[in-house]
Amino acid sequence: MNAAEMAKAVREAKISAVEIAEGAIGRIRLIDSDVRALLTPLFERALEKAEEIDRKIELKQDPGPLAGVPVIVKDNLCMRGQVTTCGSRMLENWRPPYDASVVRFLEEAGAVILGKANMDEFAMGSSTENSAFFPTANPWDLERVPGGSSGGSAAAVACGYVPLALGSDTGGSIRQPAAFCGVYGLKPTYGLVSRFGLVAFASSLDQVGPFARSVEDLALAMNVLSKPDPADATSSWRTRPDYAAFLGREHLKGMKVGLVSEFEDYPVQSEITEALARVESILREAGAEFVPVSLPTTIEAGLPCYYILAPAEASSNLARYDGVRYGLSAEAESLMDLYMKTRGLGFGPEVKRRILTGTYVLSSGYYDAYYLVAQKARIRISREFRSAFEGADMILMPTTPTLPFRKGEHQDDPIQMYLSDVFTLPVNLAGLPGLSLNAGYSKSGLPVGVQFVGPKWGEGTLLAAAEAVERVLGKPTCAFGGEKA
């Protein structure tokens, strides 16, 4: 069952929320010792919440559009009173005093949160190997990475623990693990989903979004998540559409899909090129028209631009971890000593790399040469996308240049790891929506993802196109088969 079917069955009292939660917990207990998608299970709390849903049903009250649907949220989303580690020793024992708005939206809609998902420390990474606690495995090949930084959320959906999970995406952290785990992952337009209660990494880029195994569930999740939020100053106040209304289109006639001329020369694994061709022919068959578009500097400029701006913002955002107010605190003789030791002990290698890079590019004498140039390049990239969308409703492109890589493969060369996000991070730089969908499997059984990118507020188009592909290729299947939520 997908989330929509589950919620319907619960609202019609055909199955209880407790039965669904117990089933999901059973599957997690069966599989997660191998995959390790979950950092913190919240089973007891989940069963209590499920009982509340069932009581509402008995009293003929409506628990909401996600009634009894089990979900897992990335561990950088705050839940009041529940440990929220962000994958870091720095926050190993931190219990936030408030809920993230998206957590509240989920629970108000009747969802049952089963646990917090593993992630790269402070969402910095592309393999979930940077978690300070343990790495997560790719459900399709335990020797490979699930992608990152939302690797735990993607793996949880791929394993069939839950039909929906939340992640966050600063440079590809939803879409890249979605591609690697063979599920849908949607990074919404900047400003569409509230970030209140999302532990900040790079505030001009961060967005929260859903993972799912059906397009219907993505639309359902977006209807619940995409509310204006006075607690997030970057939350847009524009009226949200009903995302479900974009589904059920008989054809895609009139839709123009862009193919980026400059991407043709970029080295991409053959299975991914084949998947792109497969999706192109499905969309053509459905009536979409293909047009060439140009993003002349996006691919060249995106990576260096991102790896200046994101660390710059991170170095500023992570200055708050000082050992004084919350989180880890080292024994120290002086205040300076407290800062230096706490941060030296609490942060892992990748976080340290980014803080130092960010501090350097913002430091006196270097700001103009690095930060300002990167900021200008960012605007140029946004303009290139804007011109491209003058002639196209969406763009079809790879999510990643490669299939899931082996654990440890890029650990000694962080810049190689960064290249994994070469097709996803320009989308964050421009603040656009991006959807990664599964488009089949390699000969070795690894999922192959492709990406749809839309203009701002263009989520509906991406969902409609993804549904057309789903009709032909079917919904993504679960790893490990068997009973699944």
Next chain:
Amino acid sequence: MPIGKDEILRIADLARLFVSEEEIGPLQRHLNGILEHFERLKELDLEGIDPFAVECDTAGSSRQDAVSFWPGREDVLAQAPNREGDFFRVPRILDESDEVHLDECR
């Protein structure tokens, strides 16, 4: 000019981040790698671009500047690594010479 060991230590100091002797080499290589990558950006034509001309769709989303009650104060203080009453306690900030100086000011 590649970044040297002293520069890494200077940046680490600015970032209030203790870096061990073993960490310096890898950090140096990494930062130099990033900056080398960055050279590509310098080839772009960025003439006339206002670096802060970011499109903004959130105008008008400011809240009313009004005080509201928030019940989480005790939860926040309870997380303090070193608390004294309603205060966060920190190690000594001033050293003795500062205190002498303060006395002079008085």
